[in-house]
Amino acid sequence: MSRPLGALAATLALLTPALAPGAPPPPAPAIHIEDVAAFYRLYDAAGGHPTPETLQHDYLDAGSPGLRRLASLRKVTGPAIAEAIARRPEIYAGARRCMTVLPAARRRETAALRRLAQLYPQAQFPPITIAVGRGKPVGVTDETGVMIGLEALCAVTWLEPDPEARLTHVLAHEYAHAQQAIAAPAFYNKPNPTVLEASLIEGAAEFTAELISGSVSERWLQAANRGHELAIETAFAADEDSTDLSRWLYNGTLSQPGDNGYWVGYRIAKAYYRNARDKRRALAEILGMTDAKAFLARSGWRPGIALPD
Template sequence: MHRLLLAALLVLLLVHPLHALALEPEIRVDDVARFYALYDAQNGQPSEAQLDAYLADGSDSLKTFAQLRRVTGARIAERIAQDPAMYDDARRCLELLPAVTRRVSDALRTLARLYPEAAFPPVAIVVGRGRPVGITAPTGVTIGLEALCAADFMHPDPEDRFVHVIAHEYAHIQQVAAQDAPGQGDPRATVLRMSLVEGAAEFVAELISGSVGNGRHAEWTRGREAEIETAFLAAKDGTDLDGWIFDYRPGSDEPYDLGYWVGYRVAKAYYLQADDKREALARIFAMDDPEAFLRESGWTPGMTLPSEPVVPWPEPEAGPP
């Protein structure tokens, strides 16, 4: 039954590459099909060598994902042994992909209208070691099926979760700063820079898909805006990202990645105060001087911003025939 489902998804989802006005994003699931063929053949216990072969024979997206996020056969085998339910449960998210594709298509049409220069590389769904939920590279967006399917701490509804996270990752594709993002430990990887890169992607995800990638921040920060953002100002020039970026601890219900939320509010403040929204969105994507962008945004710690998503400007009405 699972093989039939995977075959149907391959036929449905492997569509033509998306250009600015195409109707469907290209969502590739061939690596998922190969993984579960192996997983089922080995009764849920593929060996390290077999998983190394799965990675070596995979798509360019899977190989890039493995290289950038240290995904190996040994690490996947270890995670399967620790949490087999995560890999079994991930199958349910396969069934959501047709609906996800339709909704992502709508979001990308909006992005194409608001930012005609946007690039639309394919989305690859792969299976890894339980993290990360997604990355971007010049070749496109890659989503870890099992990681995102299990990430109910971001959005309780898995379909919403896939749509908004893919929208977030597509925003990274457009960002100048994301194309040359420094790694942790790099002196350029300040709390401010990393927060603006991630926060701007959250704002764009909300603008084009209706919500941010991580829906938990609103509840964690409500009533604490001034406190959190005053602390952010004190930390913004440092490179200690703990408490701000990439600090989720599995199993913990403590707030994490608060820099995403602050960066989102800075980007939202910038966009709302701009007279020319199209130019503002282009400026958000082109941002490469974090300090200048912060100054231009009009953001201040604890400032009041609309809690509801920003609605994109409407398409122009058709003129008389």
């Protein structure tokens, strides 16, 4: 059950450092949503079946820098989008429910990222781009910014059901990744991370998302794993040095949840933060982590540890 907003606010107030009174609002990134409108203009004009050529020349090639970056990183082409529309038309029709809340989600995300700037003064603010792609991935983040595929994000059945909240919390998670990519690029971009390393990257982003937006991106795990902490985390500890991530990370689908590594990594990051006297320094160490084993040793985490909500 969700905690009342008042209780959540009280908890966050205890966990985060006080902010200077009268300080000017911190900066926030540009959040681009215009590519979504451009896509649906073409989509509607073609009766839901835009041609590969139209998608390539009138949408991708004419799109924002973030859309073009997404296309180059994840092989998003006009033909690939057209094929995805033909194969899964319901994803593109269904994404309209997320499209309608984009302005409100942008306002909420701006507030969340201003909070990030207050808690993490060294934050940098590359842009966020929300666009429409080939049905995957949900999100891509590097030092240049955050790129979200709206149709993929909206199609996941087990994430936060309210689309505005879903966008807010997922964007907060991804923006934490942008900070990791800037602060610790070798660790964030390690080609073959261990289960522990990858879980701490994702868990740090989940913890940061909760701190700045009020919830993690994969909230279902909080309820699903309650009462099973010791068993799950004992199994995790046995696998933490493995480079086979398939049991713990990136194993969900649009309809089947996964990602227990996100949850364990979140709990390790939360233990680290709760045990730290200097919260601002702790968040910087969470986002700038370079040594997973050393971070784990300092966190105070152990399998099954009690961590109050």
